Every structure is written in C-alpha cells, then in structure tokens.
Amino acid sequence: MSAATPPQKHYPLTDAVDFVIVGSGASGGVLARELSQNGFSVVVLEQGPWLTTADFKHDEYMNWSHSALTNDFRKQPTTFRKTPRDKAVKQPALTYGRMVGGGPVHFTANFWRFHEIDFIEASRKGTIAGTGFADWPITYADMEPYYTKAEWDLGVSGQAGASPFDPPRSKPYPLPPMPVKSSGVLFEQGARKLGYHPFPAPMAVISQSYQGRMACAHCGFCMGFGCEMGAKSSPLPTMIPQAIATGRCEIRPHSYVRKIELDNNGRVTGAIYFDKSGKENLQHARAVILAANGSETPRLLLLSKSNRYPDGLANSSGLVGKYLMFNTDSLAGGLYEHPLNEYKSIEVTRIIHDFYEMDPKLGFYGGGGIDARFLWQPISFAFNGLPPRVPQWGSAYKQALQKYFTRSMVLAGHTTSLPVADNSISLDDTVKDAWGLPAMRVTYKDHPDDLKTTQFMVDRSMEILEASGAQEKWAYPVEESTYGFHLLGTCRMGNDPKTSVINPDHRTHDVPNLFLCDGSSFVTSGRGQPTETIQALAFRASDRITALAKGNQI
C-alpha cells in the first residue's frame, strides 16, 4: 500500500509536546494544522494507515467489503442492541474513516452549514418528552466565521444566495458549483413544478484548480472511495500537508490509543497507544485533544477509568457515550426515458431545503433536506439498485440491470435524529477487539418522530419523482436504524457540568487540560450532513484553545 510516511518532525515519547491529538480526520486534521501553525508542538495519533492518492483504487469490493478506508469489523468488532434491556449481538453497527484524513477521505462531500435554527431549536419549539433536546451553548453567529473559514481553507464549490433558506454568510463560496448532472436537472424541474426551491449542492470537491490542487475529473468514485485526484477537500490533501509543513506537527499512523493518562492532580499527562508492532507507548503531552469521532472518543474516555473517574474519564455527568444520533435517511428511486449516466461525476448536484423546518401542524418534530443522486457502483447497484418488484436473479433480473443502470436515479432525504439518552456508545461486557480491549457496544432505537420525518421525506420524494417525469418510481421502506455513519452527540457541549461533558471551549468540565472536538460535541443532529459543522467546530476550537494556551489557562 502506501509508501513510507513523508518527511516530518519527530518528537521523542518522553518529551511532553504541547498537544497530543487523537485522530487525524474531519476535526483532528483541522486542529493539527491550526495549532501547529499557531506555534504549538503537536503529535497526532491516528489508528489507521497513512495512504496517499496513489493508493486509491476504483475497486468497489475491496473498499466496501474489505474496509480499505474504514474500521474493520474483523479486528474491531461491535455489538448492537436496540435498547438497554436487550442483549447485544455481535454485528457490524457503525462505520468511520480509519486512516490519516479520516471520514472525509471517503465521504460523499456534501457540505452543508447548519442554519440558525439548529442551535436554538429547543427554546423555539419546546422540549420533547423522553429526549435531551436542548439548545447549543453557542449560536450560528458564533460559528459563521468558522463555516466561512472551513469553506475557504478546505475548498468548497457552491452558489451563495441560491437558496432562500440559507443562513446569512460573510463570504461566498470560493469555487463555483460543480456542473449539473441529469439527476440534478430532473430533480430541479420536478421540485420547481411543486413550488420548491432547488439549488446547487454545496460540495467539498473543487470545481476548478484551487490552492495547488487539480479540479475534479468527474470519474464518479466519490462516496466510499478516496479521490485519486486529490480534488475531494478532505484533510488528506489540505490540512495534513500544511500541518507537516510547519515543522511542528508529527502525524503517527497505526497508533491505536487505549488510555488517556491522568496524574494525581486530576490533569492528563499523555496518551498510551499501541504502535504498528503492537508495542505500547506513552506519548507525554501538556494537553490532550480527542478528535477520534463520535464513537471512539467516548469509548476512549470509558476505557480511561481511574480511581478518580471510576465511570470513565471526564464522566462526572454520566453522559459520556449517551445521546448518540445517526441522522436518518430516506430513499426513493425513479426510471427515465433517456440515459442519465449517473455513474459519472460527483454524487449530488441539486438539493432542496424546503423541509429544513417542517410544519408544526404535522404533529411531530423533524426536518431535513432532499438531494438527487446515484447511490450505486455496479456491484451495489446489482444488489440494491433495482425496484423491489424486479426479480433478483434470472433473465428478468439481467434485463432490468441493463435497463435501469444508466436510466435511473434516487432521491435521498437527510434528516434529524433526536437525542435520546438510551441511544449510546458503551463498552461491551464480553466481546474484545484484536488488541484485547472491550469492543464498542452500540444501543440505538430511532425516536418515533425521526421515523415519521423519514417517511415524510419518502412521500415528498415520490411526488418530486412523479413531477420530474419518471416512467416508474419506487420507495425504499422506512426501517429502524441498526447501523450508523454519522456519529454524533456522545459527549455533548453545554454550560452545565451536570448535563453536558464539554464546555463551549471544548474543554471537559472535569479535566482542565483535556479537550474533545468531533461529532461527539453535537447537542442536536442538524439535518443529516454534519461534516462541515464538525470542521467549523474544529476551527473554532482551535482559536479557543490557542487563546487559553497563550493565556496560560490550560
């Protein structure tokens, strides 16, 4: 696979660096660049390999079934149960990016800001029984400069002002929208007929050359794949080389952290990790930032038990791992008269936000967006891309594969998940990973309102497909989630140490030199596209942590 790691600064284990960052992905990559550029010494511990664009292949089977870019269930098993009353069963329950650059290396590249309402929704709409629905302690106005920074520093293509629902912004997108695909055209026409407001999807893919990177070549392998052009604006071709270039940042791949060390004064002193050979090391640091994603960050805290924190580090609230939110997705497909050839170029070119907030008269909480796309590569299409009525083998199957592949698309809805305390990441009692650590146990059952919202999106999608002239349309059934990709809410931010894990500076309420910044920081789920908010939080956290460090307040 990948060649040796690029030349970079090396720190001895015994030298306490300013910051150890656990994770090099959406947030860790940003924190590494920002803090190293701000003059601090940084060691990034990343569980996965350091791959380069040359390692990325158009091999659907290896990427999906052999976890080329993601956590491998065989080595890191998970268990799943719907409620704490059920027995957890060993089965794949979630996916995250496991490599330098993290999840955004393989993500679809949808890049949506949160809207103003996302931060203040509980106070506007009221609390919801049986949930931890709450306002964030920060607002959209606090975040706006950092959304802008994320878009400009990473490279995002889009059209400011194209959606009447967009929140205010201080700058346009740095790059024009990607060329519209046939799915976008049909969706736009159908949605307009129904009075909706389709607009060019903001995508973290560069439509023109940008900051030394080449523009997207429309090869069609975004979702689930690494970009061999480096045109997808993940941390891998952006934040990581810039962090290295400071001469103050060392990225250590194949470094699997098992514990954060705590001293007698209640301060963390570093991270214990297994290196590639399985040997244990302790990297000393003056402060530690966990950016390991919404599942591994709480798991690592729960693994870091001590006399002072018998229920897990920084867990005096008991909320570490709780309020897990996956977002839900709806799906409906359509067949058209002429070829769309959706296997070319990026997945998504048009979206609507007309249902970002839904009519309270519907009687349930929720909201989201809908996009038009092609979800499939050839193998996944053959498994799942045909309407349910079509036989799954034989002559009719073969004919349908031939007919539908170039002429169909799907509408995907992306929606809210309510924070429910039982939905959680915890440590499994019996199952262990390949390093002998307790496996991750996932407990998850969608709130009824989340499923109603998903069904609402399916119904609207079917209407749009009809209005767009589909010859045939079909809906995929709405089912309870048993698998997650968006890993949100498990160490929520708040002002009250009793009801949250971190404060608005991303500092844990319990430990002054321990910070958490990733999907776990979320208070609410947003509308199904969390990555830009994770990265904007990381830019903001970098500023806050820099100010605290320079003021000797860490």
Added chain:
Amino acid sequence: MDIDETRRMFLGQAGAVFGLLCLSALTPDLLAQAHTYAQSAGGTKTYRFFTPQQATAFDAFAAQIIPTDSTPGAREANVVHFTDYLLSTIDKDQQKPVEDAFKALQAQVAKTVPGATSFTALTSAQQIEVMKAMEKTPDFNILRGFVITGFFGSPALGGGNKNQVGWRLIGFEDKFYYQPPFGYYDAQYDKGKS
C-alpha cells in the same frame, strides 16, 4: 460521511452476503497475487478451493443467476474462477459458509427432484425450481453474492468480470476522466441555457 444509504443497503437487505464478506482481510501480498491470478485466470481448469463437483455446481448456479443469452452472462465473466480465487485468498473465512451453502443446495436438489444426483445434472427448469425453493435463504444469497461480485467487480481483482462483460452489459465504463454533459437531460439543460 454521507454513506448511510449504500452501506445500509449493502449490509441490510443484500444480505448476509456482504455482511459476512466484511469479515475478511487484505494484505498487499494478496493484491499482488490477485493480479497474477487475474492474468492467468480462465486458462486452467484447476481450482484452489472448489472441488470439481462444487465448481460445476457453482457454474450451473451462476448461469441461472445471470444467464447467457444474446449477451454474455456469469459464465463468460469467469465468476467460477473469481470465486475460487477469493475463497482461497482474501475470503478464506467464507469457506465454511460456502461449503454449507453447497450442502444446502444438494439437499434441496434431493428434496425437489428425488433421486437426482447433482444440481448440474438437472434440467434448466429443475434447477430453477430448486433455486426458487431456497431463494430466501442465506445459503442461496451467499452463492448469489459471489456471482454478482464476480460479474460486476473490478477485473483487476481475481479475474472476474472478464473482458468487462458485466460492465458492458449495463453501460458502465471505468474511466478516470469525464467531461459534461454526462447524460441526456443535462445536455438538454445546457442547450436551453446557451
């Protein structure tokens, strides 16, 4: 991060197959072997994992999943060699489930056509009857999964999708560069604007 749908589909309805296949491993060595194997595949009738009986049964099964008609089917895509390659290298952990699936197939043959000796020896109509009787089972789906993967997978992996017959069937091309317009509707849209 926005990959719920596909992944859910892979692991959910599609089944057991991809869920199970997830459990396998890859090393760079194996990739190199895969390449070598891909170069040589099809030229030999020897198998690394399949018994001769299993290979002929799987060949007949595959030919019913994606039949050969006016266009090539699973047989021409070389899915038997592809599956044999996967099962003897990166998907070794699937050997047991696949062996169990062959046993289940044989048991269904005996049940549906009493006295029949093998799946291969049945008429096409009888084979279809046997497959319909077990099409909802994990045994059926693991075999079907390997057929589909061998028909549509990257030709660089294990010599399946030979001569890209799977991709040609559906109109897929694996190129590193495309320019708009990509399809009929965006071509019309751009015309309307100019």
